Structure formats: C-alpha cells, structure tokens
Amino acid sequence: MDAIVNKRSTKPARERQNGIDRAIEILDALLRTHTPTTVGDLAKQIGAPRSTLYSITNRLIEAGILEQVGDEGTVYFGQTAHLYGRAYADANPLHRRCREALDRLAMQTAATAQLCALRGNKYVVVDTRDGTGVFRITTDIGVEVPIPWTASGRLLLDHMSAAEIMDFIPDEDFQLPDGRLVEANDFVADIARARAEGSCITNGLSDPFTCCLAAPIRDRRGIAVATLCFVVPVDSAPERKRGLLNRLVESAQELSDRPVSSR
C-alpha cells in the first residue's frame, strides 16, 4: 500500500498533517479511485486517523465540495466541486478553444477525441468526446496514467533531455499493464521521433485493442502543454488513421501559440 506518497511535491510524510493537506489527500484519493468511498476507506488509503477524516469530510460536505452518495456512508465530489471546475474551464481561453476543437473533431470523425495533459509526473485525460461507433472507447477523466503507456505522453515530454525524462518518470511506470517493459532508450527515441514528426501513434500499447493518435498543443516557447488525441480500434484502416492524424495535427496547430522568434 503506497499510502502517503505525495506525488507533486516530495514532502516528508510528517506524523502530523495539516488539515488542508489532508483535505487535498481526500480529494485526490477520490479522483484516483473514481468512485464514491466510505470515510473509513479513505482513512485507510491515505493513512490518516478516522476521526480527522470525519471532521474534514463533514466540513467539505457542508461546503458542497463533497456529497454523501446514496443512503449509506460513501462520499464523492459534490456540486460545488462541479461549479469550481466549470469556472476554470470557462475562464481558461485555451481550454475553451480546445473544447470546441474536440466537439468538431468528434462530430466530424465519430471517433473518441480527447484533450490530454500532464498532472505531476502522470498523464491524465482532461476532457473527452466519446465516439459514436460500436467500439465506444471511453476513458475516465482525471485518472492518472503512467506517461510511458501513452502516445500523448511522448509528445508532452519532448522538451526534456534524456536525463530529465528518466529523472521525471518513476521507474515502475515503464512497466505496461500487461507486464511488458518499455525500454528507456526506446522511450527516449520515441520522444525524439514524435518531436520530429509533430505527432505520435501507438498501436496496442496500454491496451491491445486500441490505437492512439496524438498531436501536441504548444505554448509560445514551443513546450507541449497539452495534446489532442484520437482513440480508435487498433485494426482501423491505415488511411483512416492517417486522415485522423492529419485533422489532429491541423487542429492542434491552430490551438498552439505562435512561437516566439528567438531572442
């Protein structure tokens, strides 16, 4: 049990935690499990006293950030959390434009279109438009996934040196869900190739039946801050994949800031 691993900031797990830290741990635990959870379970997961969690969850419930789900004992995100999130999405110009692009892409292609980004040293799906086809591939928004499992992840690291990359990614994240190991050298080479080509494709990487196509959205410094991504069955026709990738690259370039000419 990897109880108190604070991902984003390496802070020494003290014996006595700050209430805000505890609250954040609760929220992140719920995001990770992606399902309503009892307070006792939460306490176990994050290694905190139950009494502490009861008082904090009650306060968060009172504020509407959490809600009691169903009739018994589990809590999950509440309506206030939704309002906070909408405030973010509405205020963030890049995010707004990406949403429109997703709408367009999903509408035109009937494939699952996603907006992806980093969260700490993991990959997350930030937004998605699920495709309409029979093979409706869906992904949970916000669930953290090891970067080497994804096409987007390769693009999102393409401003880093090999050393930085290896330092950034936890060793265990190179192991795929089926047990295979992604070789560090291959991974670094993948990233260089993705950067050179301005896109990335993976076939049956994190899942044997899916193909991921990704294109980077870059800020003015040229750093990939997010990716647009299609998820389609791995056996889709090559020309369809090519067509999808072209659309993706085009949209992602429109969303990118124009690069700043060297100083």
Add this chain to the structure above:
Amino acid sequence: MDAIVNKRSTKPARERQNGIDRAIEILDALLRTHTPTTVGDLAKQIGAPRSTLYSITNRLIEAGILEQVGDEGTVYFGQTAHLYGRAYADANPLHRRCREALDRLAMQTAATAQLCALRGNKYVVVDTRDGTGVFRITTDIGVEVPIPWTASGRLLLDHMSAAEIMDFIPDEDFQLPDGRLVEANDFVADIARARAEGSCITNGLSDPFTCCLAAPIRDRRGIAVATLCFVVPVDSAPERKRGLLNRLVESAQELSDRPVSSR
C-alpha cells in the same frame, strides 16, 4: 444536486479561522467574483490576514486546485478543480442525463438552455448550452443569484410553506436589480401557481429584456431538485414561448421519472 438543501453554515466569524474554512472561503470568493484575483484582494474580501492566504493559496496552487493566471499576481481555479468537477458530473446519473437533455434542447431550439438548482439559499446556473441566435444570452455558471429574481427559483421552493419560504430567503433578496421590490405575498402566490401549472415563466424580471421559462425536475418525493430552463428575448412570439415551454416540461418530466439518488 441532492434534494436536501445544502446548508452552508453562517460562520460565527471567530477571531481565528480554520485553514480548511479559509480555503473554502477563498474558493467561494473566486466563484463569486468569477475572475482571477490577487491574494491581497482575496484577503480583503474575506477578511483574513494576507500571510495566511499566501500560505493557503500556495498550497492550493501546488495541488493544482488553484493556478496562477497570466504573469502577475492573480490566482484562479486550476486544472485539478476541473478534474474534480468532471468526476462529479460524470458520476452523478441525474447530472449526466440532464446534460444530454440540454444538448438536445439547445440543438433543437437554438435557444439558451440551462440546468439550474439551489446552492444554499441562492439560485445558481449549474450548466448551460448557449443559444446560437443573435441575442446570445449567456449566464455565468455558479454565480449565486437571489431566488426571487428567477423563474426556476419559484419552482425550486414549491415544497415549502409560506413561512418556510420567508424564513429561507434573506430579506434583501426580494429587491430586484432595478430596485423594484417583490412582494412576499405575490412571491408565495407565484410559487403556488408554478406548482399547480408545473412550470413557470417570467418576463423582464431580473433583466428587462429576457424571458425565462422553467420546468421542474423532481425526485421521487416530488421535491424539485433542479430545473430545466430556457432564456429567450422577452419579445419572442408567444407561440414560440409556448412551444419551448412544452419541450421543457416534457424533458423535465422524463428526467424526473426515475428516482434521482445514484443507487
């Protein structure tokens, strides 16, 4: 979107506040102002020491719940807040179905369609599909509005007695933006009529140029937990308003059909 009214305690304004309370005050202040704000401003708004807010905002920024906006000094909601909100919206079955209904309604009618609910003793827009017409009426999601200003508000209170209603709504909320006063008796009568008719229409109430049409989504106990709502120009043709209202009532009834609790 629980039926039980979200009771957000009127804090006894102690001299020394809990960190979590402070954090919630920060988030709610940002939701209220609906714009990136400096830490100093936040401190002024919620009456807290700047040093405290700096430490709390920094922690929230570290967690991604807040983000620094632009290059200077202001903070606003961050990507993590968005992920929390999406987790809520995806997990809440009623919310999911309402989103689909909004899509349908907005698509078919080209009017602005909204999902509204109570938050404490205020009315908020929870979700919206902005219309495509020339008079594109938009509302900020999550901003609290006095209940008497709205058509939906009348439906959302229709399980309360007159005394409960008057106790629930702050006196000052009966004053409209233009200074007019909503008479308590009229308001209670409005609510009774809305309940009897199963819908509510207001013309030029909170804004002289808009007409609001609303229909209630009820839980199995018959309590209105949310409303579907159209916002159109006040001078729209009566037959159009009637048609919109019919669609609204129909959709809202479909959403009321099954029990709301998630299991």
Add this chain to the structure above:
DNA sequence: TCATTTTGTCCTTTATAGTGGACATTGTTC
C-alpha cells in the same frame, strides 16, 4: 446465536498553523 468488523461520535493532549506584525521591493500617482 455469538464473534468480528465497521461506523460515527467524543474526549484529551500537544505539536503547529493561523495570526498580526515587520520588512524590503516594486509599482502607482501626483
């Protein structure tokens, strides 16, 4: 049926986080 586990609440203790200053910078205004 009894034995376990889980749940929610309550209490005491003590490490510490929120406070209210001070301080040096930086940005504004006149």
Add this chain to the structure above:
DNA sequence: GAACAATGTCCACTATAAAGGACAAAATGA
C-alpha cells in the same frame, strides 16, 4: 522625485486542530 499603496516573505506567539484512543451502535459473517 517624493508619497503612497500594494506585493511577497519572514518571524514569534499561542489558540486550536490533528492525533490517537475509547466507546456504543450497527452491520456483517460464521
């Protein structure tokens, strides 16, 4: 250029919240 207003950081003090149990009640299972 001086006067003023914000910004971000730091520090010492002490009210208080997280901790760690204890407890009854409810749920679970054997």
